[in-house]
Amino acid sequence: MKVLKIDDLKKLHQKKYRQEFGCFLAEGEHLVQELQNAAADNPALMDSILYVTEKYQDWPAELATVPVSDRVMAQLSDTPSPQGILACVPIDALQNKPFAADKAERAIYLHEIQDPGNLGTILRTLAWFGGFRCMLSQGSVDPFNSKVVRSSMGAIFHVPLELDVPVEVLTSRYADIACLDMNGGSIKSAAFHHAACLAFGNEARGLPEQIKARDNALIFSIPGAGKIESLNLATTVNLCVYELCR
């Protein structure tokens, strides 16, 4: 990966520059450690470039490392007190894992998810259980924004991602799509366990009709006591993932 100028690195806090340069920032000791752990399984992550202040000059990394001053680190960081270590990570390393129909892998499709904390928490759960890819529709929060990266606690390096996925890709790729919605069958049912793709709607609006009305769409719900209207979106995804892995 090309080493960016400091002025360009600063721009990576904005989505359009992440797209232009094809990389994003991951800040702090924990995220960099998780990046290095993930690189063992995914060599494309070895193209990441590390930026360290004097405090981290002896950090054990096989990644290309660029020393920077505290002043420069403060400019690159989006926290008031930067730790002094930050990686620039190639987006392609995470999002171009090809789909293979014969693989024992399941897909989580999120339609217009908005909350960065929700997406980060979901990625953390997908990495915890393993064997999932995460597909995002157009209009979803950018998974490479710093709030998602941070709340994923590094899980973003472990989960194959697909961005801007059209509904047609879903419906042509998967024979059955389990749609999470109101008044559906129980997620404990065999039909739910057979679905290779699980689809979840936006925090406020749920799933659009164009997905729920497809021939290969089946509706499921998480049975509750009926006191309140809904579960948090990340909770719904996490419980479904747990049910499948149980």
Added chain:
Amino acid sequence: MKVLKIDDLKKLHQKKYRQEFGCFLAEGEHLVQELQNAAADNPALMDSILYVTEKYQDWPAELATVPVSDRVMAQLSDTPSPQGILACVPIDALQNKPFAADKAERAIYLHEIQDPGNLGTILRTLAWFGGFRCMLSQGSVDPFNSKVVRSSMGAIFHVPLELDVPVEVLTSRYADIACLDMNGGSIKSAAFHHAACLAFGNEARGLPEQIKARDNALIFSIPGAGKIESLNLATTVNLCVYELCR
């Protein structure tokens, strides 16, 4: 409940005044609706007082209602564009439900939980499934702060709460305490399903030894693929609750 002066209502954004006056604010149409729904099962909530701008003057409520100007509402609200409806809710209505050993109720004990969004999400899950009380240790985030109330989406009105619970109360009240930690037994085990109390530690530090080392403490974990270190705290609680209700 005594009607507070507007100047005192404003102070309810601070914890010490919520404790002094014994009430908290819940803002917006959805929260007020959930409050009224919950009052059907919990008549003490009928002591809540509603503050409405002209826009909401015809809101159907059996609660005492005080009309206020848009200017006053803007002062009471903690959002930049207030909806125009807000309730002042007595804390005692939510936290003094007595514990009864013979009841088919389970307890979730959270030790020094810090993140308001985590607590709100957990309350939402407890209300969704029903049959749980939520116990908080000293040093936990205040459940009546506006971020918790908002992210609970009104679930806070449905879950019995106990605050500042000493460890001794836990260990004397419950014969078995299921402690969620690393390297424990699976939550699918019968022993986990028998525990009437589940204990969870702080986001960063986990559970303290003084709880895990008790004679009636049993350690459990959520089995994962081993790629990352931990799940989000709210996710851990939510999956355990789901496992028990499954």
